[in-house]
Amino acid sequence: MQRIQYHRYGGPDVMRLEDYELPALGRQEILVRVKAASINPLDWKLRQGFMKLMMGRRFPRAMGMDFAGVVEAIGPGVTGFAPGDDVLGQVPMMKPGAFAEAAITTQDLIIHKPAALSFPAAATLPTVGVTAWRALIDGGRLKAGQSLFINGAAGGVGQAATAIAKTLGAVITVRVGPSSLASFADMGMARVLDYTQALPENLKGTFDVVFDCHGGLTSAEEDFLTKRSGIAVDIDPTVGNVFRSLISSRHNFVRGVLSTSILQKIVDLALAGQFTIPINRIVSLSEAIALISDLEAGNRLPGKSVILMG
Structure with a gap:
């Protein structure tokens, strides 16, 4: 499997697309096969070292928070989710990693994705x-x-x-x-x-x-x-x-801390046709570093950019 990660804090030049292995699932953790991930300014700010005093200096560190995908496995204590479920949400801020083929999250950071909502559209919401x-x-x-x-x-x-x-x-x-x-x-x-x-x-x-x-x-x-x-x-x-x-x-x-109850309200609005985030660019994981670098340089378009996994 591959993901975007870095081995030191810094600018766009520290990003790498590399192979990785995920650890065994802990209590209430969920392994998700990522289908789509969206890019937020926080993603590159964390890589720049915006919260390095809290996040520490254990590398490599992965990038990406928002995603939509399919549950592949569940850890002990998980309720309400099962392998095969379509979901959307975030990975923990202290353990990013959504710009990847697979990621680990927790059950309090995801909700079920309705079939009527595409994976790219769902990934823009959290x-x-x-x-x-x-x-x-x-x-x-x-x-x-x-x-x-x-x-x-x-x-x-x-x-x-x-x-x-x-x-x-x-x-x-x-x-x-x-x-x-x-x-x-x-x-x-x-x-x-x-x-x-x-x-x-x-x-x-x-x-x-x-x-x-x-x-x-x-x-x-x-x-x-x-x-x-x-x-x-x-x-x-x-x-x-x-x-x-x-x-x-x-x-x-105000801090934008994820709440699954609020996220569910957003999804309900999206299903009712009252909430749509325009997607300005969709790229593959292999193209994502170039896109993140471009966004970080200020070359932005209205809406959000999405990474679509193969």
Whole structure:
């Protein structure tokens, strides 16, 4: 079997496609034959050493969190899953490895994949769907009829947030790059703004919830946009964002920790045709290192990129 892994923290040049062997399954662990995996910025940030103090220096380390696949074997104590089940979810953050032909996860990180949902589509959902849900529902407490500003709406989390907000009946303003303006103009948004342009002065104090999907807003810009009774939500784990959430009731920092109950709600929305993450590129495992390097360099398209296993 092969997977993408690295033998030291660093840039794209440390990635290797190599043979590997998985250990025996422990309690509540599940071996999954990966069919598709989606790429998130966190994948290369972990490889860069973003959490190296927690993850340590035991190498090689594998890459990839989000996947969809088929259960191949179950360890002691596993309930609710059996070999042959189609599933989607994540591998543990401290033990990545979804960019692989097979991976080990735990039963609290996966749910059953409906037959109507393809493996590539299912693989796009876990991180972006759960993160957007937690940001809007838990962090922003968004309700029907409220005004929402989404900064960076064309990315995976932004697309997910837009879909969730539409199901809630929010009044949505999005800020995207020039290449995405036309597509969002056809989606029924209240306003579609170009992020290369300054924020219009007439937006001061306009929004009940401001969601910055990629850290592009300054704290001053968030305060400018948010009503006095509103709240700004960040998911970029900077010291500033975490600190502001501790000292201000108008700022919330949200972590996209997987919840299978939330993921199931996202899947239900997808089955109802209310939640779709566009797939911008699909590559094989042998082509994935080049794609990850390209994404890391900033060459991104709306939606998500997927690795399809042979």
